[in-house]
Amino acid sequence: MGYAVANLARREPAIEVDFALIGHQESWRAAADILAVLRGGELTALPDDEIKDILPWIPPRTVCHVDIESRAGGNARGLYIDCFIPPDRLEAAYVHENLARVRAAASCAIKSGAKIVSLGGFSSILIEGNFDQLPEKHNTVFTTGNTLTVGFIVQGIKKMCALEERNLRNATLLIIGATGDVGSGCARCLAPVVKRVLLNARNIERLRRVATELEAEGVEGELSTDLQRFPTQADIVICAASLGCPSLLLDRIAPHALVCDAGYPKNLSPNAGLVGATVFFGGLGQIAGGLSFTPDFFGILNRHPFPNVVHGCLLEGMALALEGRFEPFSKGRGFITPKRVAEIETIAARHGIHLAPFSNADGPLERQFEYQTQSSRGWVARHVRPPSERT
Amino acid sequence: MKTEGQIEPVMDLNGSPIDRSSLSCHAPIWQDILAQAVTGEQLAAMNYTSLSEICDDPAEVADALEHAAGERGHAASFAAEGRKIGVDVDNNVDAMHWRRLREAFLGCIAERDFIGCLIVQEIMLESFAVASYARVAKVAPGSLGETFARIAADEEQHVDHAMAILRAERALDPERFDDKVYRLHFDVMTTLAKMLAKECKDGHCEVCHSSCVKPSLGDVSLSAAELRGASLEQYLKALDMLGLPGEVTLAWVTQLPI
Ligand SMILES: NC(=O)C1=CN([C@@H]2O[C@H](COP(=O)(O)OP(=O)(O)OC[C@H]3O[C@@H](n4cnc5c(N)ncnc54)[C@H](OP(=O)(O)O)[C@@H]3O)[C@@H](O)[C@H]2O)C=CC1
Ligand SMILES: [Fe+2]
Numbered sequence: 129m130g131y132a133v134a135n136l137a138r139r140e141p142a143i144e145v146d147f148a149l150i151g152h153q154e155s156w157r158a159a160a161d162i163l164a165v166l167r168g169g170e171l172t173a174l175p176d177d178e179i180k181d182i183l184p185w186i187p188p189r190t191v192c193h194v195d196i197e198s199r200a201g202g203n204a205r206g207l208y209i210d211c212f213i214p215p216d217r218l219e220a221a222y223v224h225e226n227l228a229r230v231r232a233a234a235s236c237a238i239k240s241g242a243k244i245v246s247l248g249g250f251s252s253i254l255i256e257g258n259f260d261q262l263p264e265k266h267n268t269v270f271t272t273g274n275t276l277t278v279g280f281i282v283q284g285i286k287k288m289c290a291l292e293e294r295n296l297r298n299a300t301l302l303i304i305g306a307t308g309d310v311g312s313g314c315a316r317c318l319a320p321v322v323k324r325v326l327l328n329a330r331n332i333e334r335l336r337r338v339a340t341e342l343e344a345e346g347v348e349g350e351l352s353t354d355l356q357r358f359p360t361q362a363d364i365v366i367c368a369a370s371l372g373c374p375s376l377l378l379d380r381i382a383p384h385a386l387v388c389d390a391g392y393p394k395n396l397s398p399n400a401g402l403v404g405a406t407v408f409f410g411g412l413g414q415i416a417g418g419l420s421f422t423p424d425f426f427g428i429l430n431r432h433p434f435p436n437v438v439h440g441c442l443l444e445g446m447a448l449a450l451e452g453r454f455e456p457f458s459k460g461r462g463f464i465t466p467k468r469v470a471e472i473e474t475i476a477a478r479h480g481i482h483l484a485p486f487s488n489a490d491g492p493l494e495r496q497f498e499y500q501t502q503s504s505r506g507w508v509a510r511h512v513r514p515p516s517e518r519t
Numbered sequence: 520m521k522t523e524g525q526i527e528p529v530m531d532l533n534g535s536p537i538d539r540s541s542l543s544c545h546a547p548i549w550q551d552i553l554a555q556a557v558t559g560e561q562l563a564a565m566n567y568t569s570l571s572e573i574c575d576d577p578a579e580v581a582d583a584l585e586h587a588a589g590e591r592g593h594a595a596s597f598a599a600e601g602r603k604i605g606v607d608v609d610n611n612v613d614a615m616h617w618r619r620l621r622e623a624f625l626g627c628i629a630e631r632d633f634i635g636c637l638i639v640q641e642i643m644l645e646s647f648a649v650a651s652y653a654r655v656a657k658v659a660p661g662s663l664g665e666t667f668a669r670i671a672a673d674e675e676q677h678v679d680h681a682m683a684i685l686r687a688e689r690a691l692d693p694e695r696f697d698d699k700v701y702r703l704h705f706d707v708m709t710t711l712a713k714m715l716a717k718e719c720k721d722g723h724c725e726v727c728h729s730s731c732v733k734p735s736l737g738d739v740s741l742s743a744a745e746l747r748g749a750s751l752e753q754y755l756k757a758l759d760m761l762g763l764p765g766e767v768t769l770a771w772v773t774q775l776p777i
């Protein structure tokens with residue numbers, strides 16, 4: 129056996145894995161597309177009912193290799209590991225089963241020798257940033273990736289305000305999921321630069337704690353567990369609640385509001401008729417140096433209307449890998465500060481990782497921006513009214 | 520087959536009256552489930568006997584014969600459970616899918632491929648047995664459930680034994696080993712996938728005593744989809760333990776017939 133193991137080491141030169149990305153699919157369509165790539169084009173596609181029957185049984189595992197390039201030169205190799213959480217089983221009722229899946233995915237990452245692992249979407253929520261719940265780690269570190277996510281949400285709001293000529297300083301900001309890691313991080317970064325903040329989540333005690341912390345910084349605001357109290361007052365809304373499916377309605381939203389949906393899965397229901405409001409997906413970044421998957425999952429794992437766009441949480445691990453900084457940058461819940469956000473943004477920017485162009489459920493928004501620069505009746509003319517016209 | 524009226528009194532069940540009545544009214548379903556299990560055990564016994572014939576080492580010969588006897592013991596235990604609920608449990612190792620599985624094993628025997636034999640029996644067929652017995656054990660009442668649970672645990676143990684041998688073999692030449700697994704997967708798992716499909720598409724399986732049992736599995740809180748899912752999960756985990764790359768084995772599984 130001793131001989132055999134030595135032989136293995138020679139024959140299977142370990143591919144050095146810098147980073148691993150742990151994720152899960154947001155919709156059955158996305159899950160089906162992954163299985164379709166693996167099944168190959170020659171066989172008939174698996175019917176939807178078969179996919180729903182098979183996927184819950186797949187043990188967490190590597191789905192593909194990921195290669196990224198830094199704009200500063202250099203590159204990093206990684207793996208995408210899917211937890212195979214069925215998209216309709218993110219609710220609290222499945223927490224134990226899902227936690228076991230995240231642990232199994234973490235074991236895969238450790239076994240691969242990944243130096244840093246980003247916990248995407250619900251995988252960090254399930255362990256509540258408590259890395260002690262993960263298997264024994266050897267030389268692998270974990271990050272929730274939430275600091276860079278907050279950075280991109282905040283950058284997105286500032287850029288959108290600039291594009292739409294909104295004055296952030298006069299704005300009332302509503303954060304849904306304000307006590308979460310992402311929501312509270314956004315509150316710390318944005319509260320000092322807006323007029324008022326409105327905080328919403330279900331647990332009143334935790335809301336009070338966040339509010340007390342902000343008040344100590346001189347921030348003016350209000351909290352409520354009843355979302356219905358707020359929408360009409362808000363100019364800017366950040367949706368950062370950990371909802372198992374897109375179910376948020378926001379039906380009393382002010383028509384001029386700017387809404388950033390940063391949830392994964394998305395928070396906003398497809399039936400949220402946000403008439404007149406500007407909605408964009410937040411927390412997304414783009415890796416300018418490029419991103420490739422083997423086998424080719426282009427447009428399937430990164431389902432965005434622009435190339436090389438990835439969720440901030442996953443990009444954080446990639447940025448740290450390119451930087452050679454293998455440390456648990458985002459850990460625990462409630463520790464994201466403007467200083468930490470600036471630090472990770474600087475690292476990311478050094479390697480060509482920037483805020484992604486804007487998009488929402490209807491597709492790209494940026495192209496529409498570009499379009500309006502060439503046309504007198506473009507997107508801004510249609511969707512953005514000068515401050516004087518806003519109610 | 521005995522009709523429901525002829526069912527013998529259930530003497531040794533320590534289950535509740537509900538267990539007993541559910542056992543008797545679902546006897547025809549348990550009969551078919553047991554028939555598949557007995558057939559699988561008989562086939563395993565035949566496979567181990569064949570394996571003993573290609574082993575050079577007397578210890579390996581003894582080991583294989585002991586396994587064969589163990590599998591015959593499992594078959595007898597399942598048949599006895601049938602008698603307790605008043606049904607005869609037939610087996611048919613010549614039924615179309617089972618025959619195909621036996622042929623695949625005999626292909627390895629013909630090549631005196633000891634490792635191939637272990638892959639077919641211990642990784643592929645036993646994954647299916649361990650996972651499906653464990654699911655049945657969860658819902659089958661009384662001693663029926665206990666027997667399925669006990670045999671699932673037994674099977675798991677000899678999988679562990681084979682795993683050590685196979686891991687050592689893979690360490691010698693992973694590429695060659697993985698190629699062999701793939702060849703056998705293509706043959707054996709394709710057949711198993713057809714057996715486990717939600718609906719039998721190749722006609723009657725020749726084991727069920729009348730029409731196919733699959734549509735009735737819901738009556739005993741089972742489903743064909745669940746048995747297939749659990750079996751594929753167990754199989755993927757077994758391949759993971761052998762060290763095959765997870766992304767590769769997942770692709771293999773997604774390419775199986777449905
Ligand atoms: N865009 C990106 O790159 C990323 C997106 N995310 C997504 O951001 C979201 C938040 O993540 P994270 O902060 O880590 O999660 P947390 O678990 O830390 O926080 C979740 C927050 O949502 C609140 N919440 C949950 N359900 C509801 C509800 N029905 N109504 C109002 N508030 C609710 C929670 O408070 P309470 O329980 O008291 O209601 C809490 O404030 C998730 O959807 C996550 O997937 C995360 C990382 C990266
Ligand atoms: Fe057996």
Ligand SMILES: [Fe+2]
Pocket residue numbers: 719723724725727730731732733
């Ligand atoms: Fe059948």
